[in-house]
Amino acid sequence: MAEKEMMGLEDLLKHGLKDMYYAESKIQKALPKMIKAAEDPDLEAALEQHLEETNDQIARLEEAFELMGEKAKAEKCDAMDGILTEGDKLLKDFGGTPAGDAAIIFSCQAVEHYEIARYGSLRAYASLLGMDEVAEILDGILSQEEAADEKLSDIAESSANPAAAGGMDDEDDDEDDDDDQA
Numbered sequence: 664m665a666e667k668e669m670m671g672l673e674d675l676l677k678h679g680l681k682d683m684y685y686a687e688s689k690i691q692k693a694l695p696k697m698i699k700a701a702e703d704p705d706l707e708a709a710l711e712q713h714l715e716e717t718n719d720q721i722a723r724l725e726e727a728f729e730l731m732g733e734k735a736k737a738e739k740c741d742a743m744d745g746i747l748t749e750g751d752k753l754l755k756d757f758g759g760t761p762a763g764d765a766a767i768i769f770s771c772q773a774v775e776h777y778e779i780a781r782y783g784s785l786r787a788y789a790s791l792l793g794m795d796e797v798a799e800i801l802d803g804i805l806s807q808e809e810a811a812d813e814k815l816s817d818i819a820e821s822s823a824n825p826a827a828a829g830g831m832d833d834e835d836d837d838e839d840d841d842d843d844q845a
């Protein structure tokens with residue numbers, strides 16, 4: 664009973680960092696499969712870029728652990744395991760079909776939104792705790808995740824979804840669509 668009552672926001676922050684350290688290393692292993700399966704060169708390039716960012720994010724999480732006087736340690740993240748297992752299955756079912764790229768984006772945006780949710784919370788905890796450098800690291804990572812998500816929406820809307828729908832959508836039907844994906 665005593666031990667549980669001691670858990671506070673800093674513990675939750677440390678737990679969250681371990682969760683994301685695990686998640687990022689799983690993403691690092693999953694992205695090359697997605698890159699290989701992607702047909703659209705823009706999608707391939709976006710995923711390549713995000714793989715590089717992911718490598719960098721892992722290093723930055725290690726810095727955050729260090730700033731908190733903690734050893735970098737991963738803690739199993741069931742949510743990310745589930746999203747990536749589902750992504751594997753989608754790749755098997757849809758890879759090589761007209762909906763292949765749309766399915767890759769479908770999976771990747773689930774990953775990005777999970778990351779955005781978690782980094783948003785963790786950044787808020789670090790700020791509240793006055794851990795400005797940690798908050799800054801988390802803010803930088805969060806910006807990369809948001810940019811990756813937006814880029815995926817752009818590719819989905821401009822090419823992957825229309826290709827999956829069966830129409831090649833050659834030239835712009837630029838009625839500003841404000842129902843952005845994700």
Ligand SMILES: [Fe+2]
Nearest residue numbers: 687717720778
């Ligand atoms: Fe990430």
Ligand SMILES: [Fe+2]
Nearest residue numbers: 775778808811
């Ligand atoms: Fe990401």
